[in-house]
Amino acid sequence: MKIDQQAVRQLLDRARREVDSGLLPSVQIALAREGELIASETYGDATDDTRYVVYSATKAFVAGAVWALIGDGAIDVSRRVVDYIPEFGTNGKDVITVEQVMLHTSGFPSAPLSALQGDTSAGRTAAFASWRLNWDPGSTYEYHPTSAHWVLAEIVERVSGTDFRTVVQERVTDPAGLTRVLGDVPHRAAELVLVGEPATAEEMLAVYGVAEIDPGEVTNDALLGFNDPDVQRVGVPGGGGVMRAADLAMYYQAILHNPGELWRPDVLHDVRTNVRNSLPERTMGLPANRTLGLIQAGADGKSNLRGMGRTVSPGTIGHNGAKGQIAWGDPITGLSLGYCTNGLDDNEVRTPRRTTAIASLAAVCVTD
DSSP states (O other): OEEOHHHHHHHHHHHHHHHHTTSOSEEEEEEEETTEEEEEEEEESOOTTOBEEOBGGGHHHHHHHHHHHHHHTSOOTTSBGGGTOGGGOTTTGGGOBHHHHHHTOSSOTTOOOOTTGGGSHHHHHHHHHHOOOSSOTTSOBOOOSSHHHHHHHHHHHHHHSSOHHHHHIIIIITTTTOOOOSSSOSSOBOOOEEESOOOOHHHHHHHHSSSOOOOTTOOHHHHHGGGSHHHHHHOOTTTBOEEOHHHHHHHHHHHHHOGGGSSOHHHHHHHHHOOOBOOBBTTTOOBOOBOSSSEEOOSSSOGGGGTSOSSSOTTOEEOOBGGGBEEEEOTTTOEEEEEEESEEEOOTTHHHHHHHHHHHHHTTOEEO
């Protein structure tokens, strides 16, 4: 396979469209293959060195720290969370396993914990004690926007004796050749701006079959809250990563190629191929297709609904972020994609359509 330069140009032209139209203040896009960037461009009011809040694309970096500790024998995902955090076991949570936390089947999707409270182990532990279950752990799947990764962060600290943000740096981003992306990073992110207008009820019904979707804790106000430098400094493990599109693309190159055996090979193989959660999501009914920390595109024709476009191979793995952040790697073509924007589009229909278009164009940027 070789790079199709015309396809790359089509991808870049599509990425800049909303900037040219005045909808988005800036975007960054990066495409990589064989451990190197193929293309990396910034459009709008930003530079190639601008960092962005990537929201839930952060989760894959925290998962990467967990994978490293699994390889060390320090974490066993079949064990209960209370084996690592005894204080977690209140209100029936003593049965929850680490695997369930990583698969979003642990039963506390909206458990409250503010960014500033989560900055310390004491703050996290105090919150855990009050959390209650919405359902029996393992019985159903509902996305945990932040709660699950606060638990993973605490487990990482308990078994390593080191701040979770530093573990992510030392075990994940430094070996992958990337800068620090969580916590006290050397760059402020581009200012987040709410743009666009909400989709109409008719548009929502046509696309989703429902007139509105409850955002849960992922409200516009919550997303804009990451403009606060104190919140950025915390490095919320479920959504507070600050990085470039190139960092996302190159991280998935590391997941595809495991340079320097960053992770134990059998652990990484499991992460990339073993779908442990195929339960339907509670609201939309989409099968989860979750591995241990990532989402697999799948062969059911619904890869676009999982944020990876329509043209990726079924084994593509990734984890996107709110309001259109894109991050995935395709083991068949070897391509990986990163896309970031600081324009938080309020239109619940336009954003996923943009994601599908960009991801689909990216996946065909090679030719035989």
